[in-house]
Amino acid sequence: MFEVFMFVNPIGTCCYQTEQTIMKTMKEADAITRYHLIPLANMKTIQSDLIRKHKCPTNLETYNHASEETFAALKDYHAIKMAYGNKIARKYCLAVQHNINDLNKEYNTGLFKNLIQELGLSIPKIQSARMSTYLNESIAADERLAQKWHINDTPTTVIFNDEDENSGLIVEGHLLHDELLQIINGFDI
Template identity: 35%
Template sequence: MFELFLFINPLGLSCYQLEKRIRLLAAELQLEISVNYIPLVTMEAMKADMVKRNWNFNTSINLANYHNASVSAQSFYYAVQIAYGKKKARSFLFKLQESLSDGQRSYSPALAEELLESLNIKPEKISSTLNDACLKDVIARDQQLARKFQITVLPSTVVFDDQIDNSGLLLDGELSDDDLLQVFQNSADSCLEPLMQLTENAPLYYPVSHLHLL
């Protein structure tokens, strides 16, 4: 089984496309994959997504609005995770990104609540969780994980294969189907095993664009 840590911009178009690609590929290859979604809010990711959507980020108002929306979406995700578990939180985040993917709708707390209701999640329960002190602790824990894995761009994916001990593969940025196929198929055949040994201070590098070992 593969375990993925998917570090994403909660509102990012590239992140949504990568998530969808991983889902489709897992179904096609009949792979058992556990995905941990970790939404992060960074200036670089916000600007990159605004460029991809042809939005102007060269004004403080536009960037501030995007930042506020990102923080709100991130908070809703973790509130759902705390109140209902990771599976519901993943479903909420994917639905949110899907609803924003065509550019016809803009993020708002009202949209978030609409999606919560479509998933049979009680908005009032989420509202109380948003004000819970543990929310900041959960977000801080995942931010610490991002620092541990040295995440510098979004999306980034960390892949672990439970058949290979003490190993991890970091896939930086946007990925093609070929990139993902190379990781999942080669790992399944144990072809990556000699390359996937962790080193304490000197990480090894896998000779394909976007990929390096932890």
């Protein structure tokens, strides 16, 4: 079995494309795979995404706006994860990225509420989870995993073959469909 860990900026451009590639490839792969989405937000991930969007990362107003959107999306993701589990949180993250990247929307309270309604979730339940002290612990656990594996930017994909404990591959940036399919279908890591 392969485990695929995808470190993403919750509102990132390239992250969304890479996630789509990974999910499509996993459906086609001959091997059993397990997918983990790990949203990550820090100065580097925000600056990288601004550059990809052709915005100036050194403009303080631009950076602060992107930072507020990114951290709000990160906290909302973790609140949904705590309230509804990983699968629903992953659906939410993909819906956020679709709206931002394909529909050119900004992450704000209106988008949050619309997506929560579309997914049939409870805003009070999510807000309660967002106020929980466990929210910061959940975010910190993901940050520790990123530090352990020296993940500094997004998207970054980490692939393990559970049958070989010494195997592992870290791919920074966009991962191509054919490359991932070859890795999962039998090429040694």
